[in-house]
Amino acid sequence: MKTHVTTTINGATVEFLCQPRQSLLAVLRDELSLTGCKEGCNNGNCGACTVMLDGLPVDSCLVLAVEAEGAEIETVEGIAEQGHLHPLQQCFLEGAALQCGICTPGFLVTAKALLEKNPQPSEQEIRFGLAGNLCRCTGYDKIVRAVQAASQASPES
Amino acid sequence: MIDFEYAAPTQLDEAIRLLAAAGDGTRILAGGTDIIVQLREGLRSADLVVDIKKISELTQLKLSGDKGLHLGASVSCRRIYDDQNIAASYPGLADAVRIIGGWQIQSRASVGGNLCNSSPAADAIPPLIAYSATAHIAGPGGKRMVPVEEFCTAPGHNILQQGELLVALTLPPQPSNAGSAYQRFIPRNEMDIAVAGAASWVQLDQSGERIEQARIALSAVAPTPVFAVDASEWLKGQVVSEEVFAEAGELAKRVASPIDDMRGTAEYRTHLVGVLTKRTLATACQRARK
Numbered sequence: 028m029k030t031h032v033t034t035t036i037n038g039a040t041v042e043f044l045c046q047p048r049q050s051l052l053a054v055l056r057d058e059l060s061l062t063g064c065k066e067g068c069n070n071g072n073c074g075a076c077t078v079m080l081d082g083l084p085v086d087s088c089l090v091l092a093v094e095a096e097g098a099e100i101e102t103v104e105g106i107a108e109q110g111h112l113h114p115l116q117q118c119f120l121e122g123a124a125l126q127c128g129i130c131t132p133g134f135l136v137t138a139k140a141l142l143e144k145n146p147q148p149s150e151q152e153i154r155f156g157l158a159g160n161l162c163r164c165t166g167y168d169k170i171v172r173a174v175q176a177a178s179q180a181s182p183e184s
Numbered sequence: 185m186i187d188f189e190y191a192a193p194t195q196l197d198e199a200i201r202l203l204a205a206a207g208d209g210t211r212i213l214a215g216g217t218d219i220i221v222q223l224r225e226g227l228r229s230a231d232l233v234v235d236i237k238k239i240s241e242l243t244q245l246k247l248s249g250d251k252g253l254h255l256g257a258s259v260s261c262r263r264i265y266d267d268q269n270i271a272a273s274y275p276g277l278a279d280a281v282r283i284i285g286g287w288q289i290q291s292r293a294s295v296g297g298n299l300c301n302s303s304p305a306a307d308a309i310p311p312l313i314a315y316s317a318t319a320h321i322a323g324p325g326g327k328r329m330v331p332v333e334e335f336c337t338a339p340g341h342n343i344l345q346q347g348e349l350l351v352a353l354t355l356p357p358q359p360s361n362a363g364s365a366y367q368r369f370i371p372r373n374e375m376d377i378a379v380a381g382a383a384s385w386v387q388l389d390q391s392g393e394r395i396e397q398a399r400i401a402l403s404a405v406a407p408t409p410v411f412a413v414d415a416s417e418w419l420k421g422q423v424v425s426e427e428v429f430a431e432a433g434e435l436a437k438r439v440a441s442p443i444d445d446m447r448g449t450a451e452y453r454t455h456l457v458g459v460l461t462k463r464t465l466a467t468a469c470q471r472a473r474k
């Protein structure tokens with residue numbers, strides 16, 4: 028039996044029908060066409076599916092879509108504002124902090140949450156904060172440097 | 185994943201009724217970081233999943249001078265270390281919840297779920313044992329309280345009966361001359377399962393030179409997390425010193441009955457018990473003196 032869920036995604040009220048067994052990741056991608064979040068592992072290890080749920084980064088593969096009832100969700104699609112890239116996105120681009128790019132949306136969502144909590148993180152704080160996001164391509168250094176650059180670009184963010 | 189029904193009761197008695205009425209195909213959902221993986225991988229099945237995060241008793245987190253820490257069963261790891269007072273009063277617990285998975289996991293994973301999943305390598309269980317935490321359980325037969333060291337019975341198994349749920353954990357108030365620490369060994373810096381772990385809790389005398397009471401607990405070296413009772417008893421009255429920590433480490437090794445697996449050999453794990461016991465005792469004593 029399908030369940031009716033009302034939630035807020037990137038500031039807009041969204042309604043959908045889902046099976047209780049469906050993950051939030053599956054619903055975001057397959058029902059709502061928000062394909063920014065990626066499925067890397069489907070078991071909580073890679074962070075490619077990271078979204079903000081009520082202000083906290085979570086692996087959407089480990090959230091049931093029915094749990095989104097009444098919640099506030101932000102996805103990578105909500106990071107750029109009015110066609111302007113967020114400083115993090117700009118710094119990832121300029122610093123070539125991605126290769127295949129499958130990990131990038133998850134890194135962006137987690138890094139944005141990190142900078143909101145701690146606007147001037149040290150390298151170690153960045154590495155620790157991003158420990159739940161895996162990248163098979165870049166070796167992480169460029170990602171860490173892009174986050175550092177973004178923290179300097181927008182000290183208030 | 186196979187199909188199941190979902191319920192999110194808001195009242196404890198409603199949850200107990202649901203759990204009692206449903207068969208053994210009922211699974212409790214807290215943060216889902218174990219159970220969703222297990223359902224997806226077919227390690228467990230469910231006809232009904234009962235989400236307990238909307239029950240207010242289970243989401244309470246409260247520190248009080250005379251009662252200690254009240255930790256609702258579904259409180260996430262993050263809420264514990266984000267509360268500076270709680271993290272400072274219960275540093276051994278804070279050590280553990282900061283290293284359970286990454287940030288995304290900590291946003292959801294609960295200490296109650298860590299206990300109820302009953303993995304021998306669970307990081308939050310040794311500090312709970314070291315702090316003499318009590319598990320508050322409710323079920324169709326009423327309520328009961330159990331010391332955490334008696335909770336787990338085998339890998340993935342515990343004393344909860346059909347229809348019962350964990351409501352909260354309580355940790356006694358901490359005198360100023362008490363301290364604790366948890367450390368585990370993993371081959372990486374973060375995001376891994378313990379090869380071995382140790383939690384130490386101590387209470388020093390007024391001078392800060394002598395140990396009045398101590399409790400040591402270990403993870404990943406036996407079928408369940410274990411309370412190292414002999415090492416803990418022996419520490420009473422000992423002078424704070426490296427030699428004493430090392431001797432306690434030797435005694436703690438005796439309760440370890442580890443296995444060889446891909447993470448480490450039994451011999452290596454036993455060696456780690458000695459090292460981690462020594463180190464966590466040193467940190468616990470240092471914290472107790474502050």
Ligand SMILES: Cc1cc2nc3c(=O)[nH]c(=O)nc-3n(C[C@@H](O)[C@@H](O)[C@H](O)COP(=O)(O)OP(=O)(O)OC[C@H]3O[C@@H](n4cnc5c(N)ncnc54)[C@H](O)[C@@H]3O)c2cc1C
Binds near residue numbers: 211378
């Ligand atoms: C990527 C990743 C990394 C991890 N790293 C670590 C780590 O470093 N250290 C570590 O210790 N763990 C680690 N874990 C596991 C850890 O996240 C879980 O053990 C977590 O603490 C369980 O809490 P939960 O709220 O997510 O529980 P759930 O998954 O919701 O539940 C866990 C189990 O307990 C039962 N349950 C939950 N609450 C109750 C209750 N109140 N009463 C009765 N039964 C209940 C459930 O039915 C289920 O069987 C990791 C997991 C992932 C996915």
Ligand code: FES
Binds near residue numbers: 066071077086088
């Ligand atoms: S897909 Fe969710 S953590 Fe990897």
Ligand code: FES
Binds near residue numbers: 127163
């Ligand atoms: S860029 Fe390929 S996984 Fe990170």
